[in-house]
Amino acid sequence: MRLNNDEQAMLDGKQGPAKQKAMELLVKYGEALNAESFVDTNNAHLLVGFLPYPEIVTMRDVDEMVSKFLLDTDEKIIIDRVKAFNTTHIWAIDLERWQVMEAPESLHELMELFRKYCIKTGISITATCTPYQVGNIPTRGEHCAWTESSAVPFCNAVLGARTNTETAHSAFAAALTGKIPLSGLHIDENRLGTRLVNSEIDVNSVMEWTLLGYYAGEVCQLAVPVFKTKFGRIPNIGMFKGLNSAGASSGGIMMYHIIGVTPEAPTMEVAFGGKKPEEVLDYGKAERRQTYENLNSARDEKVDLVNIGCPHYSLEQLRDVARLLDGKKVHASTNLWIWTAHQLKDVADRNGYTDIITGAGGHLLTDSCPLNTNLFPHGTKIVATDSAKQAHYAPAIADVDVWFGTMEECIDCAITGKWQGELKT
Numbered sequence: 256m257r258l259n260n261d262e263q264a265m266l267d268g269k270q271g272p273a274k275q276k277a278m279e280l281l282v283k284y285g286e287a288l289n290a291e292s293f294v295d296t297n298n299a300h301l302l303v304g305f306l307p308y309p310e311i312v313t314m315r316d317v318d319e320m321v322s323k324f325l326l327d328t329d330e331k332i333i334i335d336r337v338k339a340f341n342t343t344h345i346w347a348i349d350l351e352r353w354q355v356m357e358a359p360e361s362l363h364e365l366m367e368l369f370r371k372y373c374i375k376t377g378i379s380i381t382a383t384c385t386p387y388q389v390g391n392i393p394t395r396g397e398h399c400a401w402t403e404s405s406a407v408p409f410c411n412a413v414l415g416a417r418t419n420t421e422t423a424h425s426a427f428a429a430a431l432t433g434k435i436p437l438s439g440l441h442i443d444e445n446r447l448g449t450r451l452v453n454s455e456i457d458v459n460s461v462m463e464w465t466l467l468g469y470y471a472g473e474v475c476q477l478a479v480p481v482f483k484t485k486f487g488r489i490p491n492i493g494m495f496k497g498l499n500s501a502g503a504s505s506g507g508i509m510m511y512h513i514i515g516v517t518p519e520a521p522t523m524e525v526a527f528g529g530k531k532p533e534e535v536l537d538y539g540k541a542e543r544r545q546t547y548e549n550l551n552s553a554r555d556e557k558v559d560l561v562n563i564g565c566p567h568y569s570l571e572q573l574r575d576v577a578r579l580l581d582g583k584k585v586h587a588s589t590n591l592w593i594w595t596a597h598q599l600k601d602v603a604d605r606n607g608y609t610d611i612i613t614g615a616g617g618h619l620l621t622d623s624c625p626l627n628t629n630l631f632p633h634g635t636k637i638v639a640t641d642s643a644k645q646a647h648y649a650p651a652i653a654d655v656d657v658w659f660g661t662m663e664e665c666i667d668c669a670i671t672g673k674w675q676g677e678l679k680t
């Protein structure tokens with residue numbers, strides 16, 4: 256790779272061991288990607304409060320953990336301050352309500368150590384998979400280094416900013432150095448559409464955008480789909496989150512276009528850069544039905560856990576779910592967990608939504624999600640959710656069967672204890 260003077264100085268250790276280790280990682284990464292140079296970044300979304308390595312159970316020195324797992328060295332590197340503006344992806348537990356998750360005290364103590372480490376090193380503790388809901392809103396064209404597959408398409412497709420799906424290591428190295436390889440979706444031509452997805456379905460709800468996203472992820476994998484579809488309203492944040500997280504679960508969609516909606520697709524011509532689509536895919540009633548069936552693995556209508564808020568619910572979704580629960584009671588044999596960012600819970604608290612949810616017997620939880628640490632309520636076998644991402648991963652990760660449907664069906668299930676959802680025509 257071609258390095259400028261600043262990058263070479265970091266690599267030579269002239270700006271300290273932390274930047275040197277980070278730059279060594281980034282150079283190897285850039286070479287693997289065939290990148291010729293770096294681009295500056297001042298926006299990283301980091302995976303720090305949740306490191307999925309068994310060894311962290313016994314380690315207690317965060318400097319050692321970060322050196323080993325994020326900088327790939329056995330040498331203990333002390334970091335002064337990270338350079339780039341950053342936010343953090345989810346942590347292992349709800350930092351305040353961790354006992355609801357039946358998390359061990361030791362995990363809470365570990366998170367406290369990480370919290371202190373973040374304050375010391377200038378890492379912003381947002382603890383959410385939806386950084387764009389809590390103040391990290393990159394502007395169009397801004398180069399970023401984000402982890403979290405559901406957030407990446409929001410950054411690229413919805414905001415018109417630029418990121419690849421980074422790992423915990425590459426995002427952390429980018430935060431330390433302010434550099435990321437110039438490759439993939441940082442480059443104009445790689446952002447152009449390659450597949451046309453023609454939808455004859457009216458896509459007007461979170462569930463319909465989720466189904467379309469799940470279908471597109473399966474058939475497009477890493478390609479850039481261009482959606483041509485009927486919709487009565489411009490998708491809101493909940494609909495985008497449904498589309499993004501579904502497409503990044505069944506496939507690896509990092510970028511897409513919706514003609515007339517997303518910023519880099521005012522017309523078909525612009526979305527495809529004047530080229531013809533490599534493939535045209537039709538999404539109709541049969542594809543929609545099959546996608547719905549694929550997401551529903553449960554057969555037993557009795558549900559142990561209703562788990563919603565994946566990706567973390569928006570303020571509008573919190574308002575809607577509180578309205579559905581107002582004056583109701585969650586069934587004695589069912590748990591209701593609703594996930595959001597803790598910053599949005601603060602707004603929910605002020606507006607009375609939290610009181611309604613907890614008064615009904617549900618839990619409004621933050622900072623985490625049970626899928627990542629496999630902390631489902633003890634004995635959970637059947638889960639209901641409005642998230643394709645949960646429905647996709649939970650059966651393999653948590654050995655549960657899943658019902659997938661709308662928020663309304665999930666809340667009805669929480670109240671009755673039974674799944675009665677169905678795909679409406």
Ligand code: F3S
Pocket residue numbers: 345384405500564565566567594623624625626627644645
């Ligand atoms: Fe967020 Fe967990 Fe879903 S990290 S996107 S709530 S699987």
